[in-house]
Amino acid sequence: MPQIAQLAETYSSQIFWLLVFFGVTFFLIGRGMVPKVMETVGMRDKQIADDLAAAQAARDAADEQEETWRERESANRAKAQGLIAEAKAKAAKTSEAKLAAAQERFDTQLEAAQSEIEAARTSAMAEIEDVATEAAQDIVNRLTGTTVDKRTARSAVKKALVNG
């Protein structure tokens, strides 16, 4: 086995060159280059994390804006509904007032008509009295040949009308 057979004459050279080349590997590659590679990886990871955070923030902002838009929208809707209700109420009140006025006008007309009818009736009654008085004078004259004065005839007619 050369590892043992050659040990005495080669161990110093083996150890020396191992230390040289492993030393170069460690100091030049391990300490010089690997940290830079790791730094690049770290930078990339950070960039990705930052991008993700930015995306999350943008998404949150969009959600917030949507929320405020929704609030404004519902407020507008409520306001519009209020306007409609007010207009409706106003219209209802106007039409009610108009109806009331019309009713009043009808009522006065009705009353006037009734008083007219009443007046017409009274005058008609008076005329009937006159006609009846004249008729009674005439009848008495024809039947008895006597003339009855107008006052007597009228009181007789009035008595008969009240009784009849």
Added chain:
Amino acid sequence: MAADAGKVDPMQQFQIEPLIGEAWEIGGFNIAFTNSALWMAVTTLLLWAFVFGGMKRELVPGRWQMAVESFTGFIDDMLEANIGKEGRKYLPYIFSLFMFILFGNLLGLLPVGLVGLHPFTFTSHFTITGVLAIISFSIVLIVGFWKHGFHFFSLFVPHGTPAPMIPAIALIEFFSFLIRPFSLALRLFVAMMAGHVLLKVLSSFVMDGLNYGIGTSLMVAIPSFALMIAISALEILVAGIQAYVFALLTSLYINDAEHLH
């Protein structure tokens, strides 16, 4: 390789040969640039090229950057799961460890012998795995004593141990703690060596079977070759798993040092 001798030596692939500077020395210790050192150099270079390709730092990564980032992310997740957020600071070490072992294992499996090169797996040498294990273990000890001082020794007494059991349990825990670097080093070394020996033994079956005639070709060479293909696939898996196990156990041990029990 050894085919010129008419016989395959399954151990020859682990031979260390000085390439240049056979007489280089530091303080009396030989530091010849060997084939093992060459493969470590190739590993380091390829690993550098691999990670460099992933350094474009684009926000939307290309395939290469994605591949590099998936490796760093994989180690990062492992540390996060085993140690927690304090594990981040061990990423450079664990990543270097995992990738160095993974590339070494995989490069040793490349069929570069076909173009006349001599493949070599430096992770199949316990001098290499041993040093890596000692580095990992040193980090555990340094972090443990740095963070907890002598309280670190409470690691050897798990929660809820009945008082009379404490000496025995502490002794067992202490030994299991000391054995960790050896198990760490030996596991990788043995796994890599065994796989390569097995492949080499099977390849000698294929060659000998072909040399002895049609009968042995059908009976031995072809089944062995099919088995070699399957075991090569398994070895690629083992290369990844052993690198992962080494890094995982190191991070578990560091977790002990960070949080005790």
